Amino acid sequence: MDSQQKPNLLYIFADQWRRQAVGFEGEDPVLTPNIDAFAREAAIVTNALTCSPLCSPHRASLLTGKYPISTGVYTNCKVGADVMLSPEEICISDVLARSGYRTGYIGKWHLDLPERNMTDDPLSGAADWDAYTPPGPKRHGFDYWYSYGAWDEHLSPHYWKDSPEKINVQQWSAEHETDQAIQFIQNRNGEQPFALFVSWNPPHSPFDQVPEKYKKMYDRNQIVLRENISSSSLSVHTGESIGGGIEELKDKQLNYFAAVSGIDDQFGRLLQVLKEEGLDSNTIVVLTSDHGEMMGSHGLMAKHVWYEESIGVPFCIRWPNVIPEMRTDLLLNTVDIMPTLLRLLDLEIPMSVEGTDLSGFLLNREKGGPEEAFISAYPGRKEVIEAFQEAGIDNREYGWRAVRTHDYTYVLHHGYAPGDKLVRYLYDLRTDPYQRQPERIEHISDHLLARELEIKLQHWLKEMKDPMITKLEVM
Structure with a gap:
């Protein structure tokens, strides 16, 4: 050519x-x-x-x-x-x-x-x-x-x-x-x-x-x-x-x-x-x-x-x-x-x-493609980074990570300050496209869909060597 x-x-x-x-x-x-x-x-x-x-x-x-x-x-x-x-x-x-x-x-x-x-x-x-x-x-x-x-x-x-x-x-x-x-x-x-x-x-x-x-x-x-x-x-x-x-x-x-x-x-x-x-x-x-x-x-x-x-x-x-x-x-x-x-x-x-x-x-108008997208966000404000440094913590362990599939968004949110607790949210985009009714996941073992999405998200965290993985019970 x-x-x-x-x-x-x-x-x-x-x-x-x-x-x-x-x-x-x-x-x-x-x-x-x-x-x-x-x-x-x-x-x-x-x-x-x-x-x-x-x-x-x-x-x-x-x-x-x-x-x-x-x-x-x-x-x-x-x-x-x-x-x-x-x-x-x-x-x-x-x-x-x-x-x-x-x-x-x-x-x-x-x-x-x-x-x-x-x-x-x-x-x-x-x-x-x-x-x-x-x-x-x-x-x-x-x-x-x-x-x-x-x-x-x-x-x-x-x-x-x-x-x-x-x-x-x-x-x-x-x-x-x-x-x-x-x-x-x-x-x-x-x-x-x-x-x-x-x-x-x-x-x-x-x-x-x-x-x-x-x-x-x-x-x-x-x-x-x-x-x-x-x-x-x-x-x-x-x-x-x-x-x-x-x-x-x-x-x-x-x-x-x-x-x-x-x-x-x-x-x-x-x-x-x-x-x-x-x-x-x-x-x-x-x-x-x-x-x-x-x-x-x-x-x-x-x-x-x-x-x-x-x-x-x-x-x-x-x-x-x-x-x-x-x-x-x-x-x-x-x-x-x-x-x-x-x-x-x-x-x-x-x-x-x-x-x-x-x-x-x-x-080729092919169907299929990736099954999920990995999305990440980390604390970045100067005063927040300084607070993590003073606590001896890698600020990149915090923030949130998500997998977005065609039907769901699954989120691990660790907050923006040392000591914030990690929480999990699941959004069903088919029944709730405006995301007004998140399901907060308390026990992954009791929720088959959340467990499946957690495994996907943890796979990404391990592949990316993302510091948040150190805060999770590896699945």
């Missing part, structure tokens, strides 16, 4: 965009006409899941095909946590670059150590969790770079290219990044295939930072809340209250939906340029996200919890005349994306990969 015949890859992922918030799913009342039209020409994976519903862990797993406990990126790359994607990891971009692809990364990276962890006065001007990632091994083969670490100013974003000079922009970030992506495609070398990753930050909070034209698409009085909105007082997964109530939640939802409509608009622009450039038939296009957003379900905001609104992501992949148009209930976990894409591109999958190549199920 010569370079002119190799398919291009356009991989687009938004931050904190849940599976329910897209028109073709018929759940949240969100307007996404471009995405809906694309989905009719694509394979829709209705059981796409994140292996860890948090930004940095997902991104590291996406690029490496490895689980967070293996990459070491088990929590966000942030001030106070010595966590980053190692330059030694083999990423999909490394493989693509070595295989002759022109590679590009645009938007949020969030895989480098924040510069404030090393100096109070970075030359780049990076603040808080942000970082300038210079050319070299930490970019993992991406030769075009227009990116930043972590910074949530959607209407006044900034970026770095190949020097510490910060590029300040007065434009909605998703629109600006789409402008850059269009230039990348239009200015490509026609003799060389390209692989471009575009990482939009919206609809990630702050939710109100979205252009007014998208807000005007919605009527606040017609916002219908999900059936599992259970509290007028909102909190995050670790229990801290963030205040607010139902009326404030409606405002947040309107803005969240507006941002999704905004990225739909930008997605339509990217599809149009592929068509205009004659590239749509030979470009694999993936549209997805890194994790979801609770948006008030179960009284929670944000992510990092095991509910469907947090772990479920939209996932559509189009390759005209190669991947059939379909809806499939294939269980696709984050770690499966890298090997699946590499096989579709007819490239070698590194031995380091822990995920599964699912390309055959997409190409």
Whole structure:
């Protein structure tokens, strides 16, 4: 296969965009006409899941095909946590670059150590969790770079290219990044295939930072809340209250939906340029996200919890005349994306990969596939890590782990503080899709289904050498 015949890859992922918030799913009342039209020409994976519903862990797993406990990126790359994607990891971009692809990364990276962890006065001007990632091994083969670490100013974003000079922009970030992506495609070398990753930050909070034209698409009085909105007082997964109530939640939802409509608009622009450039038939296009957003379900905001609104992501992949148009209930976990894409591109999958190549199920409409997905979350806040260190405990023994099958979610939750007790929850997704009636498992030996799922989950913990296994009676 010569370079002119190799398919291009356009991989687009938004931050904190849940599976329910897209028109073709018929759940949240969100307007996404471009995405809906694309989905009719694509394979829709209705059981796409994140292996860890948090930004940095997902991104590291996406690029490496490895689980967070293996990459070491088990929590966000942030001030106070010595966590980053190692330059030694083999990423999909490394493989693509070595295989002759022109590679590009645009938007949020969030895989480098924040510069404030090393100096109070970075030359780049990076603040808080942000970082300038210079050319070299930490970019993992991406030769075009227009990116930043972590910074949530959607209407006044900034970026770095190949020097510490910060590029300040007065434009909605998703629109600006789409402008850059269009230039990348239009200015490509026609003799060389390209692989471009575009990482939009919206609809990630702050939710109100979205252009007014998208807000005007919605009527606040017609916002219908999900059936599992259970509290007028909102909190995050670790229990801290963030205040607010139902009326404030409606405002947040309107803005969240507006941002999704905004990225739909930008997605339509990217599809149009592929068509205009004659590239749509030979470009694999993936549209997805890194994790979801609770948006008030179960009284929670944000992510990092095991509910469907947090772990479920939209996932559509189009390759005209190669991947059939379909809806499939294939269980696709984050770690499966890298090997699946590499096989579709007819490239070698590194031995380091822990995920599964699912390309055959997409190409041939095959049934089956993985029986469960392993999902993990670990305590990562600075003060929490310090509390564990003072107690002489590995914080990674705590948090929660889960297996998600087609029908059930089974959770081991060890809490977020030394001394928290381990509890088990079982959710039947067939009879309780909104997960309002969890079964708390007190005695595994008396519950055949829980015992079966416990065995599956413990198998994953042993395979991953996850420290939580030391807290369990091994089965």
